[in-house]
């Protein structure tokens with residue numbers, strides 16, 4: 001997968017990220033980790049690994065991803081979590097879809113046949129179903145798990161989208177703007193594992209509310 005770069009946003013992931021990078025070693029991928037300069041624990045934890053580290057200029061998950069994606073030099077990029085919840089064995093199937101031109105953006109989904117989540121709570125499950133439904137009805141999104149954001153896509157195409165969300169709203173902005181630009185989106189089944197250690201950064205209520213506001217904003221803007 002020499003034409004693929006993983007973009008890993010990380011915040012306080014000193015226990016999980018070294019394990020993630022270790023697991024990724026055998027895949028021979030380009031890896032960019034994006035974090036805050038002040039996050040010394042995480043930075044020190046990955047010193048011996050072969051990856052590019054970028055310090056984000058602002059704060060937030062979306063900010064980290066945008067900055068990371070803008071620095072990808074390969075034809076394809078993939079958003080990859082630092083918490084161990086994404087299994088790298090699933091990358092090959094996603095990459096093959098991209099190489100064959102089956103789609104411009106391939107989204108992992110925890111809610112298809114053969115898929116599973118070990119990390120979902122009842123709240124995040126319901127929230128996801130609601131946002132995925134809004135995505136289908138108001139934006140014609142053909143994806144079944146809008147908030148998961150295990151997405152592999154075409155670098156040139158993602159860089160032409162006017163992405164600007166710096167928060168977790170990035171999760172909805174990417175598929176919506178990709179669809180509006182007439183790119184092809186597909187879902188493939190994914191098995192989300194439990195995060196290895198550390199705390200979840202998403203606050204179901206606060207971030208859920210921000211995501212809803214963001215969807216309304218995008219709906220009226222475009």
Ligand SMILES: Nc1nc2c(ncn2[C@@H]2O[C@H](COP(=O)(O)OP(=O)(O)O)[C@@H](O)[C@H]2O)c(=O)[nH]1
Pocket residue numbers: 008009010011012013034035036056059060061064080081082083085119195199200201202
């Ligand atoms: N750089 C950066 N990474 C973040 C930020 N918030 C979350 N992340 C990372 O984004 C990924 C997803 O966050 P996580 O807490 O696992 O949320 P989940 O998707 O609900 O499981 C993890 O790799 C986090 O370390 C942030 O503000 N800045």
Ligand SMILES: [Mg+2]
Pocket residue numbers: 081083085119195200
């Ligand atoms: Mg997680």
